[in-house]
Every structure is written in structure tokens, then in C-alpha cells.
Amino acid sequence: MTLPFSAISHSTGYSVKTNSPIHHFYPVIAIPARNEEQRLPLLLSALGSQTWLRATARPIVVKIVINNSTDKSLEMARLALDNQPGLSAEIAVVNFPPDLAHVGSARKLAMDLASSACPAEGGVILTTDADAIPEANWIEANLAAISSGADLVGGCLNGxxxxxxxxxxxxxxxxxxxxxxxxxxxxxxxxxxxxxxDPWPRHSDNTGGSLAIKAQLYQSLGGLPAIPLREDLALVSMARSAGGKLVHPLNVRVEVSARLAGRAQGGMADCLKNWIRAEAEGAxxxxxxxxxxxxxxxxxxxxxxxxxxxxxxxxxxxxxxxxxxxxxxxxxxxxxxxxxxxxxxxxxxxx
Structure with missing residues (x-):
């Protein structure tokens, strides 16, 4: 189902350094966001501070899907991007119908847009959550793992x-x-x-909070399944079924929110609330x-x-x-x- 959306672009004119060891990769970031007026600017600031920018002098291409939002996510994202010259971003604003208004639909659209922006060779899609803060080397660490033979990279999530x-x-x-x-x-x-x-030592996270995948593999799988829950794990399973090599390097790290008011039903916030309830009950x-x-x-x-x-x-x-x-x-x-x-x-x- 094709949905109309408005798109707002922010771009820069960076030259490309060809002497970087990872210059032949073209990372594109995919971000689903819903009512994230406070946290989305923090994520964009973290992306604008990536070591990738210094290593390549190439802009970071970002695809943001703001879906079914009732706050000022769009306005705050625009303001944040005005202060991030290293980001070349497109914002898609979508109102999915009730049965599709979930993170699976939003992440799929964001990753599909990222996939479309990737070149035929060397494209890598990286997705994270709108309330996440990747470490400064996040892009470079993901691409280093891809360069070493990985097809997918799961990032370590810390609250x-x-x-x-x-x-x-x-x-x-x-x-x-x-x-x-x-x-x-x-x-x-x-x-x-x-x-x-994927040798030890490693971690075991491979969720939408930090996941990188070769664009060619993503396209061959038909993209991420637009399901309401665990769309990220479904994509990982599809990729592994097709022979994709998933790795969990310890130097790919992202800080995630420990808030209790989450956006995805059955997501991290619900898990935290269940733990707090169980602790209060002495379970x-x-x-x-x-x-x-x-x-x-x-x-x-x-x-x-x-x-x-x-x-x-x-x-x-x-x-x-x-x-x-x-x-x-x-x-x-x-x-x-x-x-x-x-x-x-x-x-x-x-x-």
C-alpha cells in the first residue's frame, strides 16, 4: 500500500576523500520516529558528531520517517538539522491508518527509503531508534565489521x-x-x-536500536517485514536464513532510553514496567x-x-x-x- 507523505530535505555539499580505508562504503541511516520532539534532536546531534565525517568528509545521508505524531517532532528535527551541516537528511511525514500505525511500518518505510538512496555497490543501511544515542564511532565501527566480511551487524545496547x-x-x-x-x-x-x-567475546544484541545490513542483502530479502512487533528480529532471521553473516562486535555501541512511556507496544518500556511491577510484588x-x-x-x-x-x-x-x-x-x-x-x-x- 502506497501512502502519501511530505518530504523535507536538508543537504550539504561535502567533498569526498578517497584515501579513507572505508571510503568505498555508502552508509545511509534509517530512523523511525513517533512523538520524539525531545529525543530526536539528541540523536541527530550524535549523528552529526560521527567520526565518519572526519574520516571521509562526506555527508551522512539520513532518512527519517515521522509517523502518526501529534507533537513537534518535525519542527524540532528541522531545527536540529539546521545545526548539523554534516547531515544530508530527508524527513518523511506519514499518517499510517490505525492497523498500520506501528514501528514495523515506520521502520520499513525508513529502511526502504535508505535502500533507494544506496548505490548499486557498497551501500549499507544502518537503523536505530529515535530515542537512541550512538557512540561517536558508530558508523565507522559498523562499516569496519562489514569490511571484515559481515553482512549484518548488531550493536550493543546500553540503557x-x-x-x-x-x-x-x-x-x-x-x-x-x-x-x-x-x-x-x-x-x-x-x-x-x-x-x-562471530567469535567470542561478543554481545548478543541485534535489534532496531542498532542494526546494519548490506543494502544488496536487504533488497534481495524484499525489505523489512512491516509487522507490529519484533520487525527487527524478523529481518535478522530472514537474513540468516539466506546465509547472511551476523556479527556482534563489542565496539558498536548505542545508548538507549530507559523511559517507561514507550512508543512500541511490547517494546522496551513495557519490559521495564513489567520488571518494576514484579519487583514491587516480590516476584x-x-x-x-x-x-x-x-x-x-x-x-x-x-x-x-x-x-x-x-x-x-x-x-x-x-x-x-x-x-x-x-x-x-x-x-x-x-x-x-x-x-x-x-x-x-x-x-x-x-x-
Whole structure:
């Protein structure tokens, strides 16, 4: 369905340095935004301070989709762009019908616009959220990973410390416990189902808060699916099914908001509110059973090592499970997974 939108362009005339080691890539940034009058300018300021600008003297092309907004996101974005000569931006203002008024539709349009702006060779689409703050080397670090052979790059997401502190010590303890367990699960994955292109140490984030993908791969997949929830993870799964190499370098980092008034139903804000509610009720912290994690990883490895192995089969038969049942207390699960990791490491060392 084609929707009418108004577009406002801000462009600059930068010359191109051809001696940069990453000059042959053409990054285009895709940003969905809804009622982000306060945070969108901060993101644009962070993009305008990217080391990529100094390395290449080439403007950063940005595609912003402001959708179904009732605040001054457009006006504030315009003002912010006036102070960012290094950004060549186009703003699309869209009002999706109610059944399409979600982040999947907005991100798809932003990434499709970014894809259209990419050249036939060397185009890379980077997407982030309107409330995110990428580190100064974000673009260069993503492109360095692409240059090293990656097709997709997931960036490490860290919550805003001031906002997280306001959520209280109980929330902080819960968050630390869950994140520690998540990291241990990924460590186990690196041992049971090792991927040469994505070695340990690494992180495990690959969401819309920081995701880069080769434009040619994005186009070959037909673009991002316009679904209401986890459109980013769906794209990652599609890309991996097609043989795309996903990496998680530790130097690709983005700060994300820890606000409780989110824009996406079922998104980060809802997760934070659930944690706060659980803490107030004294509910135990539950995570996926380590034995279940181990079984999934073993299944993945068996599929990869089989004669009929394919990336698509791995995604079909042993996919990531962001909604896996949480049935084991985190302290117990952490103790058990540490024991499993020690046993696997011992076996690996002995071999």
C-alpha cells in the first residue's frame, strides 16, 4: 500500500576523500520516529558528531520517517538539522491508518527509503531508534565489521544510566541478574554452536536500536517485514536464513532510553514496567531453563554439521526464542549454566 507523505530535505555539499580505508562504503541511516520532539534532536546531534565525517568528509545521508505524531517532532528535527551541516537528511511525514500505525511500518518505510538512496555497490543501511544515542564511532565501527566480511551487524545496547538509576535499586539488581544470565547463555552458545565469523567475546544484541545490513542483502530479502512487533528480529532471521553473516562486535555501541512511556507496544518500556511491577510484588526473577538453552544450541550444531545442513534449516528448526518460557529462578539458572560452561570448556580444552 502506497501512502502519501511530505518530504523535507536538508543537504550539504561535502567533498569526498578517497584515501579513507572505508571510503568505498555508502552508509545511509534509517530512523523511525513517533512523538520524539525531545529525543530526536539528541540523536541527530550524535549523528552529526560521527567520526565518519572526519574520516571521509562526506555527508551522512539520513532518512527519517515521522509517523502518526501529534507533537513537534518535525519542527524540532528541522531545527536540529539546521545545526548539523554534516547531515544530508530527508524527513518523511506519514499518517499510517490505525492497523498500520506501528514501528514495523515506520521502520520499513525508513529502511526502504535508505535502500533507494544506496548505490548499486557498497551501500549499507544502518537503523536505530529515535530515542537512541550512538557512540561517536558508530558508523565507522559498523562499516569496519562489514569490511571484515559481515553482512549484518548488531550493536550493543546500553540503557541510559541516569534514567535507569531513577527506576530504583531493586530494578537495577533485577536487570544485572538477567543481563548476567543472558551473557552466560551467549557464552554457552559460542562453545556449543561456535560461529567462525562471530567469535567470542561478543554481545548478543541485534535489534532496531542498532542494526546494519548490506543494502544488496536487504533488497534481495524484499525489505523489512512491516509487522507490529519484533520487525527487527524478523529481518535478522530472514537474513540468516539466506546465509547472511551476523556479527556482534563489542565496539558498536548505542545508548538507549530507559523511559517507561514507550512508543512500541511490547517494546522496551513495557519490559521495564513489567520488571518494576514484579519487583514491587516480590516476584522471583525467572529465566529460561539452562537445560532448554543447551538443547536448542545442540540442535543448532547438529543441523549445521548434518549432510543436508543449511542456514534456513537452522532458523526453521532451532530459531532464537525471545519469548522462551521463563521457569527457573535466575540464581539457580546462573549456577547451573556456569557449571555447564565449565564442563564444556573442560571438554574443549582436553580435546
Amino acid at each position: 541510559n544510566r541516569k534514567e535507569e538509576a531513577q527506576l530504583g535499586p531493586g530494578f537495577a539488581a533485577r536487570a544485572r541478574a538477567v543481563m548476567q544470565y543472558s551473557r552466560l547463555c551467549d557464552r554457552l552458545a559460542s562453545l556449543i554452536d561456535p560461529l567462525e565469523h 522471583p526473577i525467572l529465566v529460561e531453563d539452562p537445560e532448554r538453552v543447551l538443547a536448542r544450541l545442540a540442535r543448532r550444531r547438529a543441523i549445521r554439521e548434518s549432510a543436508d545442513s543449511s542456514c534456513a534449516l537452522v532458523e526453521l528448526l532451532a530459531p532464537d526464542e525471545p519469548d522462551a518460557p521463563a521457569t527457573v529462578k535466575v540464581a539457580e539458572a546462573t549456577q547451573l549454566i556456569c557449571r555447564i560452561i565449565s564442563e564444556v570448556e573442560g571438554t574443549t580444552d582436553a580435546a
